[in-house]
Amino acid sequence: MPDYALELSNLSRHFYLKNGAFKEPTLLKAVDGISLRIRPGETLGLVGESGCGKSTLAKMILGLLEPTDGDVLVNDKVRGASSRLAMARQLQPIFQDPYSSLNPRKTIEKIIRLPLQLHKVGDSNSQRKAVKEISDLVGLPERLLKQYPGQLSGGQRQRVAIARALILRPSILVCDEPTSALDVSVQAQILNLLMDLKKELNLTYLFISHNLGVVEHLVDRVAVMYRGKLVEQGTREEIFHHAKHPYTQALLSSVLTPDPALGVPEVLDSSSWDKAS
Amino acid sequence: MSNLTLTANSSITSLPAVPEWRRIMNRFLGHRGLMIGSVILAVIILAALFAPWLAPHDPYVQNVSQRMIPPIWHDKGTWNHILGTDKLGRDYLSRLLYGARISLTIGISAAVISGLIGTTLGVLAGYFGGRVDAVISYIITTRLALPVVLVALAMASLVGGSLQTVIVLLGLLLWDRFAVVARSTTQQLRDAEFIASAKVLGASTPYILIRELLPNILSALIVVMTLEMAHAILLEAALSFLGIGVQPPSPSWGLMVAEGKSYMFFQPWVIAIPGVALMVLVLAINLVGDGLRDMNAPEGRS
Numbered sequence: 001m002p003d004y005a006l007e008l009s010n011l012s013r014h015f016y017l018k019n020g021a022f023k024e025p026t027l028l029k030a031v032d033g034i035s036l037r038i039r040p041g042e043t044l045g046l047v048g049e050s051g052c053g054k055s056t057l058a059k060m061i062l063g064l065l066e067p068t069d070g071d072v073l074v075n076d077k078v079r080g081a082s083s084r085l086a087m088a089r090q091l092q093p094i095f096q097d098p099y100s101s102l103n104p105r106k107t108i109e110k111i112i113r114l115p116l117q118l119h120k121v122g123d124s125n126s127q128r129k130a131v132k133e134i135s136d137l138v139g140l141p142e143r144l145l146k147q148y149p150g151q152l153s154g155g156q157r158q159r160v161a162i163a164r165a166l167i168l169r170p171s172i173l174v175c176d177e178p179t180s181a182l183d184v185s186v187q188a189q190i191l192n193l194l195m196d197l198k199k200e201l202n203l204t205y206l207f208i209s210h211n212l213g214v215v216e217h218l219v220d221r222v223a224v225m226y227r228g229k230l231v232e233q234g235t236r237e238e239i240f241h242h243a244k245h246p247y248t249q250a251l252l253s254s255v256l257t258p259d260p261a262l263g264v265p266e267v268l269d270s271s272s273w274d275k276a277s
Numbered sequence: 278m279s280n281l282t283l284t285a286n287s288s289i290t291s292l293p294a295v296p297e298w299r300r301i302m303n304r305f306l307g308h309r310g311l312m313i314g315s316v317i318l319a320v321i322i323l324a325a326l327f328a329p330w331l332a333p334h335d336p337y338v339q340n341v342s343q344r345m346i347p348p349i350w351h352d353k354g355t356w357n358h359i360l361g362t363d364k365l366g367r368d369y370l371s372r373l374l375y376g377a378r379i380s381l382t383i384g385i386s387a388a389v390i391s392g393l394i395g396t397t398l399g400v401l402a403g404y405f406g407g408r409v410d411a412v413i414s415y416i417i418t419t420r421l422a423l424p425v426v427l428v429a430l431a432m433a434s435l436v437g438g439s440l441q442t443v444i445v446l447l448g449l450l451l452w453d454r455f456a457v458v459a460r461s462t463t464q465q466l467r468d469a470e471f472i473a474s475a476k477v478l479g480a481s482t483p484y485i486l487i488r489e490l491l492p493n494i495l496s497a498l499i500v501v502m503t504l505e506m507a508h509a510i511l512l513e514a515a516l517s518f519l520g521i522g523v524q525p526p527s528p529s530w531g532l533m534v535a536e537g538k539s540y541m542f543f544q545p546w547v548i549a550i551p552g553v554a555l556m557v558l559v560l561a562i563n564l565v566g567d568g569l570r571d572m573n574a575p576e577g578r579s
């Protein structure tokens with residue numbers, strides 16, 4: 001058992017934004033020195049407003065984007081040290097948009113089977129059996145396997161994405177807003193499914209969301225991100241009931257409005273928590 | 278359209294799915310232009326394939342006593358030469374049938390060569406972006422700045438015209454549209470999450486480009502291919518007409534027009550017959566291209 005399933009040490013990613021041909025590019029620190037640790041079997045919720053760098057962070061963890069600085073450690077090993085294939089067997093993503101995460105020209109069966117083929121696991125018979133098993137596990141009816149993604153609903157598509165992510169039996173899932181593209185009623189189903197799978201397969205989750213309400217019932221710990229930095233992290237209890245940082249409090253009040261009169265949160269004065277962090 | 282969408286949607290809940298090929302068939306049969314175009318094209322392709330059996334005469338055999346016989350609808354026409362004979366007494370129908378082989382060979386080969394070149398360049402530029410894109414975009418711009426006809430003329434007269442020369446020349450000249458379309462469609466898909474997912478799974482770049490990306494841009498490329506096929510066929514006719522394309526005695530349609538041009542005031546059919554054949558072939562290809570484009574337009578599914 002590794003000490004940490006996922007460890008980020010001082011992870012940064014900077015972008016240079018071009019401002020036309022004659023102006024100096026401006027520096028955007030999309031992710032700015034983030035250190036985080038997730039224990040095996042733990043679920044960490046990463047929350048923050050839109051554009052604060054959550055997806056950029058996820059992409060670096062998945063190896064889709066090179067960090068400007070810092071390291072990603074998966075099961076105590078530096079990401080760059082092992083091959084992509086080896087990484088893929090430990091860590092898999094669930095993306096936000098189930099409409100773009102499935103190749104429209106492939107059948108569902110081919111999509112779910114692709115990881116086994118790329119990793120040369122078993123022969124075609126055992127692969128097909130594995131596809132059926134995993135579809136069963138994520139609640140995907142077998143008759144859908146012959147269909148194309150365009151013929152499935154959003155919730156069904158997200159189940160396909162989950163099946164594809166799990167078929168290699170990775171221990172860690174990085175979920176980047178896995179439900180925000182779905183109908184509210186479907187959201188709950190997918191979240192419940194993710195929680196059931198976690199128990200059944202003993203998974204570690206990094207669960208990214210801009211919505212504190214979504215993560216409240218799933219996570220063990222919460223990390224709050226603001227403008228590329230972590231401003232606060234703690235257990236669910238600590239964050240939801242004893243948030244210290246003003247930004248966390250503002251985020252909370254925007255989701256959990258106990259007093260309906262408060263309604264929409266006021267326009268936030270960002271300078272106050274910039275100083276605090 | 279709407280009832281098709283309905284069946285597709287209801288299949289999600291209870292009904293068995295409408296098989297993919299059925300839906301494609303329905304759309305195909307529902308498109309008149311595509312139907313007409315493909316039927317004409319199929320007839321021409323079959324005629325070209327079976328030319329040795331269909332042609333009543335040898336297209337190369339000259340017969341001085343049978344020169345310039347008019348086609349059957351003229352008073353002096355004979356059943357022996359349904360479309361008449363040319364100035365050397367060769368049977369026009371036979372030459373027309375064999376000529377279809379030349380047009381189709383050149384159209385298909387040139388479109389395939391240019392398709393390979395253009396798609397490769399466009400996909401690489403669109404996928405990798407950055408410096409690769411800058412270099413390839415420069416090559417595309419340079420190519421676009423060249424006048425195709427002029428370059429083809431100059432090169433053909435330099436190298437000497439032949440079937441192979443025309444194919445290679447047009448293949449090397451007509452790839453620009455493939456490159457532009459492949460580049461922009463690839464750019465749209467490059468950041469799609471299914472590509473990212475394949476990357477995370479450890480798929481190699483060639484696998485991602487060929488197996489994940491290419492099938493999604495293929496439909497756009499097939500439309501371009503029909504356009505370039507028609508383009509190549511017309512250019513071949515033009516080059517052959519000018520005497521620097523396919524050489525006599527090959528029965529190229531462009532060459533037939535050239536050989537008949539001194540007779541065109543008194544025997545207009547000498548140029549009308551190959552001219553109409555050329556027009557019908559190009560029209561059919563364009564109808565098919567348009568139809569395929571419409572077929573690929575989204576219909577309740579992405």
Ligand SMILES: Nc1ncnc2c1ncn2[C@@H]1O[C@H](COP(=O)(O)OP(=O)(O)OP(=O)(O)O)[C@@H](O)[C@H]1O
Nearest residue numbers: 015016028030049050051052053054055056057210
């Ligand atoms: N490739 C890129 N080039 C330049 N800027 C980028 C790039 N990718 C992301 N950014 C910028 O980095 C910042 C963080 O983006 P990111 O997608 O990580 O936000 P996010 O927290 O995931 O937001 P959301 O909740 O809307 O998904 C944004 O300001 C974005 O514009």
Ligand SMILES: [Mg+2]
Nearest residue numbers: 054055056176
């Ligand atoms: Mg995001």
